């Protein structure tokens with residue numbers, strides 16, 4: 001499925017434009033079914049977008065926020081995506097949103113992923129999913145060479161959260177599976193910079209999904225992909 005490109009002049013315009021689009025989708029979901037769900041990415045790209053979204057007028061108490069993926073680290077860690085979201089999104093007008101973490105204190109990451117799957121049951125299909133992309137072509141924690149990449153990308157793998165380990169990942173990861181993310185009501189890839197534009201162009205060429213896992217989303221997502229980009 002081909003992606004629709006939304007191009008902005010700079011990072012601030014991108015953050016504001018994406019916040020407008022996402023808040024409209026969340027408001028429409030609240031209007032239609034009384035509640036809205038959104039799964040967001042971590043990393044460095046979304047911070048300004050989170051700040052912009054947190055200022056939008058919405059019935060935030062009806063919005064459930066979770067993460068596309070997380071590191072197996074507690075929220076006190078500066079590597080925690082939960083901490084990033086708490087500091088930048090669950091603030092301003094969005095303080096009333098309901099946040100469902102993927103990290104759970106547990107003996108093993110597998111135990112934590114089972115708890116995360118249970119805590120997020122029924123949230124997917126999400127109203128909104130905002131994916132990021134690394135320069136290695138990973139999205140969520142679908143890393144090239146990831147220990148459970150095949151299972152994560154298999155459309156037959158049920159919705160839920162699984163663990164992932166990979167050389168490029170640092171800590172063990174907790175990630176929603178492809179089947180949990182690909183059919184969001186509004187499916188976004190949020191990237192910034194010419195480097196990532198080139199990575200995306202590379203991913204759009206023929207090649208193995210396992211080498212650039214973003215290809216699974218580009219090629220097989222049920223929902224049309226909306227690419228939000230600025231230089």
Ligand SMILES: O=C1O[C@H](COP(=O)(O)O)[C@@H](O)[C@H](O)[C@H]1O
Nearest residue numbers: 041042043044045069132133134
């Ligand atoms: O590891 C991760 O990286 C990607 C991209 O991060 P960025 O710093 O290049 O914006 C992110 O989408 C993913 O959620 C995160 O866990």
